Amino acid sequence: MTAESILNVESTGVWKGGVKTEISVRSFAPFMVDEPASLGGTDEGPNPVELVLSGLSSCTSVMISLIAKEQGFAYEAAEFLNSGQIDLQGMSGVAGVSPHFQSVQFDVVVTTGESDERLQQLKAEVEKRCPVMNLFLDAKVPVTTNWVRK
């Protein structure tokens, strides 16, 4: 691990009452994170676990872009859809129930003239090197991925 290869990333947040938090990243406009009414919030923005799923899709997208270049893989479009299941008993403090994702499904649709074999090669390398995917995998979340060509 050399110092020059280390990327430092940061975020800050301010509680805005209820279960609402205003988050700031670098000089971007602050954004609100909240919960829907069903979870005790006022629904003024995505909730924290939706943000983490958003991170999974966008991180995969970054890695596709980088690794497609390495592999000479041409594609015209990519779409992402993921869903995750949280057992609220974990958040409520029930012993033995993980508070985070019980499972995640992740569909990636790539518009490409490349073969399915080449797509699966791209997938394998992306999943091996994607930061957010590996956070899920190292946490032993069962992630079911399905990459298809369009």
Added chain:
Amino acid sequence: MTAESILNVESTGVWKGGVKTEISVRSFAPFMVDEPASLGGTDEGPNPVELVLSGLSSCTSVMISLIAKEQGFAYEAAEFLNSGQIDLQGMSGVAGVSPHFQSVQFDVVVTTGESDERLQQLKAEVEKRCPVMNLFLDAKVPVTTNWVRK
């Protein structure tokens, strides 16, 4: 695990060229996730790992709100600051280097008239039950947390 305790959460994304992805969550306005120029992007929004750190702060904020009620802990304000270190060698495919967080520092500043002992009791319960914190912990990310009263 009973079906009625399962919360399903989703996000979708569309690649917008380069390393840029437009993310949508429920009916909220879509938002852009990008990388800074130093990482090959056009810097039109936070990057994926910054989103995940944002999820950590906002999730902790939600859990403080819930658990403070349970514990009768009164507070007036809460602020969050976290930083994480990513070794870019992992993303580049260097064997044996994790692509996700090597370490995370997480400061929580709570404005309260409660004792430090009560604050530390709140912290312990929040960290035990917070979904996003436990994703980091289960992935064996060393998270250094520091909760202080203001």
